[in-house]
Amino acid sequence: xxxxxxxxxxxxxxxxxxxxxxxxxxxxxxxxxxxxxxxxxxxxxxxxxxxxxxxxxxxxxxxxxxxxxxxxxxxxxxxxxxxxxxxxxxxxxxxxxxxxxxxxxxxxxxxxxxxxxxxxxxxxxxxxxxxxxxxxxxxxxxxxxxxxxxxxxxxxxxxxxxxxxxxxxxxxxxxxxxxxxxxxxxxxxxxxxxxxxxxxxxxxxxxxxxxxxxxxxxxxxxxxxxxxxxxxxxxxxxxxxxxxxxxxxxxxxxxxxxxxxxxxxxxxxxxxxxxxxxxxxxxxxxxxxxxxxxxxxxxxxxxxxxxxxxxxxxxxxxxxxxxxxxxxxxxxxxxxxxxxxxxxxxxxxxxxxxxxxxxxxxxxxxxxxxxxxxxxxxxxxxxxxxxx
Amino acid sequence: xxxxxxxxxxxxxxxxxxxxxxxxxxxxxxxxxxxxxxxxxxxxxxxxxxxxxxxxxxxxxxxxxxxxxxxxxxxxxxxxxxxxxxxxxxxxxxxxxxxxxxxx
Numbered sequence: 108x109x110x111x112x113x114x115x116x117x118x119x120x121x122x123x124x125x126x127x128x129x130x131x132x133x134x135x136x137x138x139x140x141x142x143x144x145x146x147x148x149x150x151x152x153x154x155x156x157x158x159x160x161x162x163x164x165x166x167x168x169x170x171x172x173x174x175x176x177x178x179x180x181x182x183x184x185x186x187x188x189x190x191x192x193x194x195x196x197x198x199x200x201x202x203x204x205x206x207x208x209x210x211x212x213x214x215x216x217x218x219x220x221x222x223x224x225x226x227x228x229x230x231x232x233x234x235x236x237x238x239x240x241x242x243x244x245x246x247x248x249x250x251x252x253x254x255x256x257x258x259x260x261x262x263x264x265x266x267x268x269x270x271x272x273x274x275x276x277x278x279x280x281x282x283x284x285x286x287x288x289x290x291x292x293x294x295x296x297x298x299x300x301x302x303x304x305x306x307x308x309x310x311x312x313x314x315x316x317x318x319x320x321x322x323x324x325x326x327x328x329x330x331x332x333x334x335x336x337x338x339x340x341x342x343x344x345x346x347x348x349x350x351x352x353x354x355x356x357x358x359x360x361x362x363x364x365x366x367x368x369x370x371x372x373x374x375x376x377x378x379x380x381x382x383x384x385x386x387x388x389x390x391x392x393x394x395x396x397x398x399x400x401x402x403x404x405x406x407x408x409x410x411x412x413x414x415x416x417x418x419x420x421x422x423x424x425x426x427x428x429x430x431x432x433x434x435x436x437x438x439x440x441x442x443x444x445x446x447x448x449x450x451x452x453x454x455x456x457x458x459x460x461x462x463x464x465x466x467x468x469x470x471x472x473x474x475x476x477x478x479x480x481x482x483x484x485x486x487x488x489x490x491x492x493x494x495x
Numbered sequence: 496x497x498x499x500x501x502x503x504x505x506x507x508x509x510x511x512x513x514x515x516x517x518x519x520x521x522x523x524x525x526x527x528x529x530x531x532x533x534x535x536x537x538x539x540x541x542x543x544x545x546x547x548x549x550x551x552x553x554x555x556x557x558x559x560x561x562x563x564x565x566x567x568x569x570x571x572x573x574x575x576x577x578x579x580x581x582x583x584x585x586x587x588x589x590x591x592x593x594x595x596x597x598x599x
Binding site: 414 | 525528529530532533534536537538540541542543567570572574575576578579
């Protein structure tokens, strides 16, 4: 065989390798917040596959996935909305749609991507395929002022719910007809809603209030009942501690009838009965909780913390409420993400410049990989869950 | 001469002691970008917190910024950082944000 033929054969083999089918169900991304870059990872073998750069200011970036789990929609702080192709590891589309944004959501049918903006305050809705603007919803509150939007969540029937931080409102936008959104506005829901979550069935929207002790709750199956206040005065009038990092509510944690919510300005996680919306207990924790997340089976609760306790992660046994272990996975643990069925959890240790992977049964570290100032970690399995 | 050196030390010591060391300054810089950046944006263009760009801060005296850092701003999520920063460190951050040239 001539050298020429060998070269042709080799080229053929290379092509075959690079075009081999690859699935996406165990893929995910790690945000390298300071460098505007994503690391594409694979959770079955804890592997780093490559990176995608050029995503702008990714402080507080969050990600949702297309229903085919091939594309990640990345919401950047600088108003950038970027559609990233995980298979080809490149930017498929990118628009800078506002001056300052905080996060977003994808519709139930996967056709609309909505972004919550701080500046100018409002929600913009884009075609998931093309990233063309479909609807623009300026958040002008009852006070006539434009408000920052937080806690944008997707529900069923292409409905989105979000909160107006400055004017204290919850709006529901029905986008069954995307060109003509139907808005329902709930005003006077409490001071400074700072984040929100929606239950996995898309029914219950909860907005945490920063300016008051309590949580605003809207039943999307019974919107005529309006917004109710739950867990009022959970701080019992005590002065809250300085909050060095806002808690995040999106890691909705519900096990059986119980939901677990980070208490703001307190070293506690609140345990709530979701049938009565009454507090049924509190877990004392090592610091001010940021995320309180349940392993997907609901048996363990994992909690990370604000400064100065952000090097710790605590794991609780849910049935007994007992602390199983206090881990120190690295410096400044910003985020945790469970594998789809929860046998492992990935954690970003920002100031250690690494991502660590723990086995949730043994609570031991099983892998780590370098990452530059990692923040959010998002696995593609989120594509198939409401509110994530 | 020895007396003179001692006298110099007496006068200079408090200032020297309170100015953050180069290592500490590097930590503070990191803290501004990473932790303050969570609310104010890593490029300081704002978020839930106000923008802290040099243009915007030009009119605000360093002392006022330093006071906001140490004591927070009641009614907003800006917390008092007094438990984590001393006055010289808050002052360093205030001058760093304003882009004053003697702060590296």
